[in-house]
Amino acid sequence: MLELGIVLPNSxxxxxxxxxxxxxxxxxxxxxxxxxxxxxxxxxxxxxxxLESVVFLSAIAARTQRMRLGIGCLASLGLREPLSFAVQWAxxxxxxxxxxxxxxxxxxxxxxxxxxxxxxxxxxxREKVARMEDAVExxxxxxxxxxxxxxGASFAVEDLEVQPSFVQRPLPVWIVANPSSAAGPKTLERVxxxxxxxxxxxxxxxxxxEVLRTRLDQLTTLRQAAGQxxxxxxxxxxxxxxxxxxxxxxxxxDATQTAQREGRRNATAEALRETAAIGxxxxxxxxxxxxxxxxxTNVALRPIAARPREQLDLxxxxxxxxxxxxxxxxxxxSVR
Numbered sequence: 001m002l003e004l005g006i007v008l009p010n011s012x013x014x015x016x017x018x019x020x021x022x023x024x025x026x027x028x029x030x031x032x033x034x035x036x037x038x039x040x041x042x043x044x045x046x047x048x049x050x051l052e053s054v055v056f057l058s059a060i061a062a063r064t065q066r067m068r069l070g071i072g073c074l075a076s077l078g079l080r081e082p083l084s085f086a087v088q089w090a091x092x093x094x095x096x097x098x099x100x101x102x103x104x105x106x107x108x109x110x111x112x113x114x115x116x117x118x119x120x121x122x123x124x125x126r127e128k129v130a131r132m133e134d135a136v137e138x139x140x141x142x143x144x145x146x147x148x149x150x151x152g153a154s155f156a157v158e159d160l161e162v163q164p165s166f167v168q169r170p171l172p173v174w175i176v177a178n179p180s181s182a183a184g185p186k187t188l189e190r191v192x193x194x195x196x197x198x199x200x201x202x203x204x205x206x207x208x209x210e211v212l213r214t215r216l217d218q219l220t221t222l223r224q225a226a227g228q229x230x231x232x233x234x235x236x237x238x239x240x241x242x243x244x245x246x247x248x249x250x251x252x253x254d255a256t257q258t259a260q261r262e263g264r265r266n267a268t269a270e271a272l273r274e275t276a277a278i279g280x281x282x283x284x285x286x287x288x289x290x291x292x293x294x295x296x297t298n299v300a301l302r303p304i305a306a307r308p309r310e311q312l313d314l315x316x317x318x319x320x321x322x323x324x325x326x327x328x329x330x331x332x333x334s335v336r
Contacts, residue, residue, distance in 0.1 A: 002297065002324060003037040003235075004323060006303075006312060006315075007300050008023040008026060008060070008308075009023070009304075011044075013050065015261055020051060023308070030316075031066050037068060038069070038070055039064065040069075040072045041072075043071050043073065047108075047114050047117045054089070069096055069099050072239065074103065075106075077132045078129060079121050089102065089166075098168045101201075104176065106129045107128070138150065140170070143171025146162070147160065172200050175194055177195050178207070179192065193222050196219060201298075202237070203239060204236075209290035209291050216294070233297075237299070241278075241304045242278070242315065244280070244281055244314040244319055248279035252278050253269075254306055255305065256269045295329050297328050297329075
């Protein structure tokens with residue numbers, strides 16, 4: 001069955017479009033409804049100001065009991081010191097009783113805000129990517145064996161025991177990758193190859209069904225080449241902005257204004273109409289169903305609305321039942 005997640009927009013707190021209490025209430029309300037499987041939060045340190053993701057997820061863990069909790073995507077992983085982050089993540093695994101999933105990514109490779117952030121940490125984008133990969137490997141080994149011996153680009157440890165111990169063994173770490181539809185073969189091999197090598201799952205943003213199906217085909221080939229078991233379950237999560245309203249123009253206006261208040265890139269009605277599920281439940285289902293048919297096993301819905309709590313109720317009552325009824329492709333089926 002399709003797994004659904006609600007995205008709690010922690011950048012909205014800094015933007016003034018929601019309070020921390022609002023988002024915690026949404027998490028608690030979603031946790032009380034068995035239709036929701038995940039609660040996700042976003043991440044950045046300075047490029048997009050927001051509540052710090054690990055701290056915020058800890059507060060959500062204290063307010064929920066059932067849902068899995070995730071950071072998607074942890075764009076700042078390569079900026080963080082890997083050893084201290086491993087202790088943080090293990091502590092959160094204990095606090096949540098083994099309910100956390102990390103979706104790690106390299107983050108954007110350019111732009112003024114990203115360049116300023118990299119300069120603050122004294123890193124190039126290449127160095128950040130290397131640290132991110134080191135951190136994923138450290139987490140994987142600590143979540144599998146408990147003790148870690150490895151030499152990375154930014155640290156070397158011998159027989160290190162991460163304490164507290166992870167509750168989850170193995171620890172789930174997904175990799176986020178969003179190669180553009182115009183990406184060339186070398187770029188695709190590099191970006192999707194990282195998912196194949198490091199990921200227990202894949203999260204992607206802004207993908208059409210056609211592109212998702214093609215990327216899954218390529219990813220399966222790369223995973224096979226890396227010696228991965230492609231017959232087993234491999235989560236494929238698509239992250240989609242959503243605004244449900246029977247009045248499509250009102251929904252589009254609300255989504256656009258909210259995106260602009262939050263300072264998001266490409267916050268235009270035209271861009272959102274192409275990349276988001278906006279309008280009536282039927283219209284939103286028409287947007288989302290092809291992604292599931294193309295191979296998505298998980299959908300993370302990010303309410304882009306002035307009243308995100310109201311959106312949770314609308315989604316739960318009018319869209320989620322139809323999404324849950326969709327047939328999820330069996331492993332490999334979407335790419336045969």
